[in-house]
Amino acid sequence: MLYGMIDIGSNTVRMAIYRIEGTHVEMLMKKKHTVGLAAYLRDGVMQQQGIDKAVEILKEFRAFLLAFNITHVVAFTTAALRNAKNSAAAVGEIERRTGLPIRVITGDEEATYDFIGATHDLNEDAGLLIDIGGASTEIVSYSAGKIEQKISLPIGSLVFRTKYVHGMLPTKAECEAMREEAEATLGAATAFADVREASIAGIGGTFKGAAALYNALYEQPIDNVKMEAARLKALIERFTDEHGINEAMTAMLMKTVPDRIHTVIPGLIIAEVLAARFHCKEITYSDSGVREGYIYSEVLNK
Incomplete structure (x- = not known):
């Protein structure tokens, strides 16, 4: 199957497309935009400009996924939105405006996924x-x-x-x-x-x-x-x-x-x-x- 993954990071927003067959994982392509979400935090609050930037990029990625009928998709976000005082409201607005469910992964989960991915090979x-x-x-x-x-x-x-x-x-x-x-x-x-x-x-x-x-x-x-x-x-x-x-x-x-x-x-x-x-x-x-x-x-x- 083809699997789309969107990583809403503090510096970049990335989309990667993988082909998964059994236990074999192959990355087919990736796209990224340097957004710098962490720079839109003011006194710990994610500003509207940062939310709008994220929405703009995610709409572009979602259109790409729909064009190629890639239905297995996950989107997650890390520190910039995770640590914002208005995290729930900001993520909720992004979800409503893009139609993409977004998982906010904890710092502990991020460290665990980092370890599993980096040490696999x-x-x-x-x-x-x-x-x-x-x-x-x-x-x-x-x-x-x-x-x-x-x-x-x-x-x-x-x-x-x-x-x-x-x-x-x-x-x-x-x-x-x-x-x-x-x-x-x-x-x-x-x-x-x-x-x-x-x-x-x-x-x-x-x-x-x-x-x-x-x-x-x-x-x-x-x-x-x-x-x-x-x-x-x-x-x-x-x-x-x-x-x-x-x-x-x-x-x-x-x-x-x-x-x-x-x-x-x-x-x-x-x-x-x-x-x-x-x-x-x-x-x-x-x-x-x-x-x-x-x-x-x-x-x-x-």
Whole structure:
């Protein structure tokens, strides 16, 4: 069967179409719009402009699904709408205006789906999984192929961008302010106080963009998915406002992270703090995550 999945994230709204035959899952295509819903939160309330943006994109996606008679569809939303004070009212309006039922997944569910999706094809049966989103960061520690601990933290690339950054790229002082909040938030996660991992599996847009930028800057193969954690700080400093971005570096940003120029450095700061906190030496980007985890957990097991 063909299965449509819509992920209303804090930074992007994505639709992916999968072919599911027995236990075989194949992604046929995906479409995305960089909406930045988290930026429409004011004092914790989702503004009407954000609701209207979400409705516009979801109507487009629904028209596509109807055109190809794809009837197996699920839509879910994560931190931006989940954490809004008017979450129920905002989601209800979006549902009424689009005709799409929307499931608000909890931070705990998001971390679980992340783990299931990202580790499905990995050889390692133990490690640390991290998903840095626009408005939240999920961390999962696992061993023997099972979750040991998981948490969803209220920090994300778009939230940091909106709160701290005033230009296109952050200043050194803005980077330090983001770093301090990330350290304080992580420090409060006492369940992870004794976790030490030499490697991290990173999923989501921040790590995808980070890998592309890392490969370009350090002249790695375009399909390389491994990053030395010790190089993250230098990568961040290279793209701060004070450094003076030249034409070549501007071209590198536009080529590697065109949709995330404004959020990739805030996201990388969170990644840098996490890597240092967990004594990580290497980060491996995984292209599978919450959407695939949902399919493996909620569709194939039904």
